[in-house]
Amino acid sequence: MSEFLRSWLVLVVFGGLAVAVVGTFLGLGSLLRPQRATEQKVMNYESGVDPQGDRWSQSNIRYYVFALMFVLFDVEVVFIFPWAARLEAYGMFGLVEMAIFIFILALGLFYAWRKRLLRWI
């Protein structure tokens, strides 16, 4: 296996390590802890009164616009990273290109700002 793939294998090993750590702690706990669930205990906590309504209630996701804008900027970031790492090679040409790119995206942010999307809605 190549050196490159081997270093990515470490990533998988660490993921497994995290699962093993959590599993070990929880398993150790299950040997020590009591297990006496009563009806009151497994009720959802709503400040002491009986829970109202169904299991999953509807709620207003106020930040769905931010989620959309997050996608916009996250894609932008993916484009900026390779440029940032190689800026020395691109020189002035790369700088002007990226300035235009960032300007257009900043314009998008500014548009959302003026459209009053960046406030509590």
Added chain:
Amino acid sequence: MNTLTLAVELAYWQQTTIRAVVGLVAVLLPAGTLVYLFLFKMMSFMQSRLGPMEAGPYGSLQLLAEVGKFLQKEDIVPANADRVVFKAAPFVVLVSTFLLVLVIPGGPDLMFIDVDTGIFLALAVSSISVIGILMAGWASASKYSLLGALRATGQLIAYELPLVLAVMGVVIQAGTLNMQGIVMAQAEGEIFGFGGIGSPFIITQFLGFAIFLIAVQAELTQPPFDMPVAESELVTGYLTEYSGMRFLMFFIGEFATAGIFSALAATLFLGGWYVPGLDPTDNLFNVIGPMVLLGKIILVAFLIFWFRFTYPRFREDQLQTLAWKVLIPLSLVNIVATGVLKVVF
């Protein structure tokens, strides 16, 4: 990269085993240090009290006592909850934490993986924890949990952008995404011809450092950005229905992530394992590097926790306003300015 001066050549599985053990230490040791030093002691001193004093000298064994206590606590899963997702959520959060530690170098030859996408990988895996938090909040089938999880998601994605954009200035200056390369760029760099202390990016990228720390504060859902777990509004937000060991897993995840983000900040802005005045390829750094890094982690973590214990909580809309109207435009300006300076000089 100089050659390893080890007496024995290790096989791949042996190296991986050592890496796994060291990784475990690297996640849990800073987390324990931060909890004891800052959450138990510094917070207490700032509030004119002593903090834990009973277990061990100056309460130093308090952490072990806490783990022992949590081990004995009953594990309550709400009857209404989506059991599989509810139980999987702590795993997802901890996986995110353990993958974050991978990219941090501890010396010229000490690293878990040496990939050219280093910092990009770290920023990518750091967002896995959002999924874990959303899982925890939704699966609990509790109103507090759901609201807390939605708040957390809105907050984490909003502050991920300043976090990533602040790093971009460092990447432009270093010209590489590799964490080892970023440390080397700081060790060998010079500021306007003066190379005596290298070029720690905190000096040339101070704006980036400030934005990074604020964003980290929000990513950790710590005060003043702790609306997702605001105890006076939402009990404990997405953690409301968690008890015993499962709660402790989230807690460990939070403080381990605090330690690792401090390590990232230390590596990106303070020079990582390097101390000025020595040759960065010196084998000495394989020995003292991790300790230097731990010292810098504690320095950065001190700042983070200082903010935590000092400021009151923001309002939810103020939080979003700060991210979108202040931090993101500022970091975009920072990128362009750094790029111009890099090309012109």
